[in-house]
Amino acid sequence: MKETVKKLQKIVGSEWVRTDSLTQYxxxxxxxxxxxxxxxxxSNKPLAVVYPGSAKEVxxxxxxxxxxxxxxxxxxGGTVLLIGSIPGKNDIGITFDFHRMQKITVDKERMVxxxxxxxxxxxxxxxxxxxxxxxxxxxxxxxxxxxxxPYQVFTGQNKMAGYQDGxxxxxxxxxxxxxxxxxxxxTGSMAxxxxxxxxxxxGPALTYLPFFANAGYGIVxxxxxxxxxxxxxxxxxxxTFPTLSxxxxxxxxxxxxxxxxxxxxxxxxxxxHALYSSQHWQEGAHFVKATQDINLIGMSFRGSKAKxxxxxxxxxxxxxxxxxxxMPDWMVxxxxxxxxxxxxxxxxxxxxxxxxxxxxxxxxxxxxSGGVFDSxxxxxxxxxxxxxxxxxxxxxxxxxxxxxxxxxRLYASCGQTYLSMGGHSNAAGEVIFVVxxxxxxFLPMVGAIKAQFDALxxxxxxxxxxxxxxxxxxxxxxxxxxxxxxxxxxxxxQGFLAPGVAFPLSE
Amino acid sequence: xxxxxxxxxxxxxxxxGTCRGVTQDAVPNADFSTQCPSxxxxxxxxEPAGLMYIARGIAQGDLQxxxxxxKVLYSCTLCGYCDDLCSRGYRHTPAVTxxxxxxKIVPQELKPRSLQKAAAAAEVPKQHKLAVLKNYGxxxxxxxxxxxxxxxxxxxxxxxxxxxxxxxxxxxxxxRKLGCFIDEPLPPVxxxxxxxxxxxxxxxxxxxxxxRLKQKGIKKVVCYNPESxxxxxxxxxxxxxxxxxxxxxxxxxxxxxxKKLKLSAVTYQDPCHLGRYAQxxxxxxxxxxxxxxxxxEMWRSRNNSLxxxxxxxxxxxxxxxxxRYAANRWEEVSATGAKTLIxxxxxxxxxxxxxxxxxxxxxxxxxxxxxxxxxTGKEAGK
Numbered sequence: 001m002k003e004t005v006k007k008l009q010k011i012v013g014s015e016w017v018r019t020d021s022l023t024q025y026x027x028x029x030x031x032x033x034x035x036x037x038x039x040x041x042x043s044n045k046p047l048a049v050v051y052p053g054s055a056k057e058v059x060x061x062x063x064x065x066x067x068x069x070x071x072x073x074x075x076x077g078g079t080v081l082l083i084g085s086i087p088g089k090n091d092i093g094i095t096f097d098f099h100r101m102q103k104i105t106v107d108k109e110r111m112v113x114x115x116x117x118x119x120x121x122x123x124x125x126x127x128x129x130x131x132x133x134x135x136x137x138x139x140x141x142x143x144x145x146x147x148x149x150p151y152q153v154f155t156g157q158n159k160m161a162g163y164q165d166g167x168x169x170x171x172x173x174x175x176x177x178x179x180x181x182x183x184x185x186x187t188g189s190m191a192x193x194x195x196x197x198x199x200x201x202x203g204p205a206l207t208y209l210p211f212f213a214n215a216g217y218g219i220v221x222x223x224x225x226x227x228x229x230x231x232x233x234x235x236x237x238x239x240t241f242p243t244l245s246x247x248x249x250x251x252x253x254x255x256x257x258x259x260x261x262x263x264x265x266x267x268x269x270x271x272x273h274a275l276y277s278s279q280h281w282q283e284g285a286h287f288v289k290a291t292q293d294i295n296l297i298g299m300s301f302r303g304s305k306a307k308x309x310x311x312x313x314x315x316x317x318x319x320x321x322x323x324x325x326x327m328p329d330w331m332v333x334x335x336x337x338x339x340x341x342x343x344x345x346x347x348x349x350x351x352x353x354x355x356x357x358x359x360x361x362x363x364x365x366x367x368x369s370g371g372v373f374d375s376x377x378x379x380x381x382x383x384x385x386x387x388x389x390x391x392x393x394x395x396x397x398x399x400x401x402x403x404x405x406x407x408x409r410l411y412a413s414c415g416q417t418y419l420s421m422g423g424h425s426n427a428a429g430e431v432i433f434v435v436x437x438x439x440x441x442f443l444p445m446v447g448a449i450k451a452q453f454d455a456l457x458x459x460x461x462x463x464x465x466x467x468x469x470x471x472x473x474x475x476x477x478x479x480x481x482x483x484x485x486x487x488x489x490x491x492x493x494q495g496f497l498a499p500g501v502a503f504p505l506s507e
Numbered sequence: 508x509x510x511x512x513x514x515x516x517x518x519x520x521x522x523x524g525t526c527r528g529v530t531q532d533a534v535p536n537a538d539f540s541t542q543c544p545s546x547x548x549x550x551x552x553x554e555p556a557g558l559m560y561i562a563r564g565i566a567q568g569d570l571q572x573x574x575x576x577x578k579v580l581y582s583c584t585l586c587g588y589c590d591d592l593c594s595r596g597y598r599h600t601p602a603v604t605x606x607x608x609x610x611k612i613v614p615q616e617l618k619p620r621s622l623q624k625a626a627a628a629a630e631v632p633k634q635h636k637l638a639v640l641k642n643y644g645x646x647x648x649x650x651x652x653x654x655x656x657x658x659x660x661x662x663x664x665x666x667x668x669x670x671x672x673x674x675x676x677x678x679x680x681x682x683r684k685l686g687c688f689i690d691e692p693l694p695p696v697x698x699x700x701x702x703x704x705x706x707x708x709x710x711x712x713x714x715x716x717x718x719r720l721k722q723k724g725i726k727k728v729v730c731y732n733p734e735s736x737x738x739x740x741x742x743x744x745x746x747x748x749x750x751x752x753x754x755x756x757x758x759x760x761x762x763x764x765x766k767k768l769k770l771s772a773v774t775y776q777d778p779c780h781l782g783r784y785a786q787x788x789x790x791x792x793x794x795x796x797x798x799x800x801x802x803x804e805m806w807r808s809r810n811n812s813l814x815x816x817x818x819x820x821x822x823x824x825x826x827x828x829x830x831r832y833a834a835n836r837w838e839e840v841s842a843t844g845a846k847t848l849i850x851x852x853x854x855x856x857x858x859x860x861x862x863x864x865x866x867x868x869x870x871x872x873x874x875x876x877x878x879x880x881x882x883t884g885k886e887a888g889k
Binding site: 018020021022023025026027049051097099100104120123124126127130 | 524527528536537540541550551552556557560561564569570571573575576579
């Protein structure tokens with residue numbers, strides 16, 4: 001390895017190759033790993049961490065790694081709320097950290113923002129706000145989280161800014177990716193200098209290829225996202241429903257009319273989803289627990305003042321016809337922050353809500369269970385029975401419910417977001433547990449809840465959806481995964497890109 | 508602190524990265540959106556989370572102390588921003604407490620000698636030039652003299668005759684009666700003791716200070732050096748208020764008009780120990796306004812201020828790195844268009860001199876005040 005390190009130092013500069021014990025330790029764990037108990041995945045140390053300064057340097061490192069058959073892994077800008085950056089095995093490989101690549105440029109003519117992988121969501125948000133543009137991708141984690149882990153743009157629903165423009169992934173117009181062969185591939189809007197900011201053209205329509213592949217196909221070194229003009233007016237609407245079914249039916253009615261720019265049906269215990277952008281996290285967190293049985297639709301509007309007023313009124317009429325009750329202003333006030341999100345700025349979680357979710361956790365405390373459904377009935381069944389199981393565990397362990405952190409959320413996302421991902425579903429349910437690991441005694445009960453949700457998922461029969469390196473939607477689906485493996489073999493025949501992450505180590 | 512306590516504190520951090528940036532509303536310019544001096548310069552484990560990982564690793568036995576760990580530990584300026592920003596959310600990783608503990612428990616052979624020297628100087632005052640103050644009518648309270656308010660002579664002031672002269676001049680001009688322990692100075696404590704992991708020495712010294720303040724019936728202590736102000740505020744059990752000298756200047760300007768200074772627009776560096784640690788943001792600004800100067804604030808100011816890079820003993824341990832940190836701030840100074848950078852901290856002042864652009868100048872707030880009231884420097888010899 002010493003010889004390899006020397007070669008790496010020659011490529012990126014001696015200061016930007018680190019092999020010391022702290023570096024290895026620092027890059028050995030993320031929110032899904034823990035150093036001891038409660039780990040979903042083991043902590044695995046890389047042999048070295050490299051901080052490249054350009055795509056050319058990434059290319060040179062890839063060429064070296066291929067030649068010397070060393071696995072490569074990647075992390076965006078050093079934070080760990082998005083998963084997939086940890087080596088597939090202990091003491092193997094080199095990890096890329098993209099801190100040195102933080103450049104953000106805006107092309108007003110083409111209406112795109114181009115960013116390198118080390119940039120953070122906060123940095124882009126600031127720039128957009130300053131330039132009076134909005135952008136739509138929504139990134140998980142916190143403002144300090146890198147804009148995109150280079151291989152794993154968060155495909156979140158982007159909530160209030162959302163559906164009219166598709167998911168976060170739909171706003172990625174193009175990317176630059178260094179392939180395993182060392183070739184630099186530019187896709188979509190980045191294929192040519194004059195390319196318009198279209199998501200699929202005129203370059204090769206491969207922009208979505210590396211999503212969820214966790215660096216398995218190549219290392220993304222730059223990405224372009226579409227920009228949108230700042231709307232004259234933005235607004236939001238929050239309506240509660242007696243049943244999930246009535247909320248979903250109402251939601252379809254709204255969607256048929258093409259009203260609202262972002263709308264989400266959230267099942268019981270869903271409020272945490274609604275709170276992601278909220279600045280009043282603490283009140284909200286308590287609300288979540290106090291209103292476990294609420295079914296909710298949240299939506300936003302943007303456009304001219306008249307359009308926003310008209311759509312809002314029309315939506316209220318439709319939703320009320322399906323037994324919806326508009327939430328009072330004082331309750332909506334807890335959810336503020338969504339307007340900024342709808343305008344296209346606050347495209348990351350509010351730091352305060354991150355504080356709530358990740359508070360006092362010694363490994364990040366998010367357990368995920370959930371899936372996609374082929375019918376609304378199955379989704380409703382899952383959420384109903386799942387919530388009952390959750391509530392039973394809470395009743396058995398009252399300290400869990402009364403603690404400020406541990407909570408659960410369920411949300412159902414209807415419609416075009418998932419259709420746009422390939423049409424494999426028109427409804428999804430997701431359960432996210434947020435657990436205070438500092439109270440380690442909670443771990444068994446969280447495990448119990450998760451096990452019940454997982455069992456339900458199997459019983460009802462749905463494709464699991466999740467976060468975590470071996471819980472990708474398509475890797476869990478045999479047909480999708482075999483397709484992905486074919487691409488992987490073509491893109492990386494030696495299998496040195498991120499082995500053991502999205503693809504098994506043996507691959 | 509036990510290992511378990513250290514671990515529990517360190518586990519509050521899950522490396523979300525929020526502490527790396529400035530709050531969105533505070534900085535509308537993406538170029539100035541990162542904050543941690545070492546993190547934004549050296550990245551990775553040099554960010555606050557890296558230091559928390561050291562604490563985790565050490566507490567759990569996953570890591571053993573070595574030069575690499577010490578290098579990261581002593582690259583932190585202890586500016587306290589990560590701790591402060593983290594505490595603005597619900598979660599709060601007590602980063603400053605953790606870092607101080609790490610500097611305490613790091614093996615002796617890994618502690619930089621320069622920090623040890625600085626710490627020793629703080630404990631035992633050697634040669635001092637405090638007698639200069641007597642020229643300006645400052646009362647020596649170590650003897651029979653009495654005064655309600657005293658000037659605290661820290662390590663940066665105690666042997667600095669020109670600065671003592673400026674301050675003496677200002678005290679005399681203000682017409683206020685101020686005392687100082689002149690012939691038998693107080694231990695000139697400051698942050699250096701914490702930087703060197705010698706909190707026990709600091710606590711011992713502050714106890715001595717407390718006793719002497721009580722003996723002399725001192726009602727208020729004025730500090731020139733923010734690094735002394737912050738530790739005295741934090742560790743003294745005397746009940747005596749410790750205030751920044753900038754407060755004295757702000758009061759003086761209200762009573763007595765200065766002459767007009769010929770300076771174009773200025774900008775101001777909030778010293779970490781005056782701002783974040785001692786919560787004094789307004790007095791320096793009142794002084795700048797009172798002097799009739801136009802202040803152009805940097806993006807990162809007040810509680811979002813970026814450290815100059817000297818803190819945590821950096822200037823003594825690794826001046827080259829401190830210079831790299833200062834360069835980050837100089838970029839922001841330039842962005843304001845102001846050609847004069849005002850500081851109210853001797854360490855900020857010294858560090859900013861490293862890498863200062865040719866067309867810019869640095870002014871110490873005390874020197875600026877003295878100048879405005881007609882101090883020429885010749886008074887020092889009188």
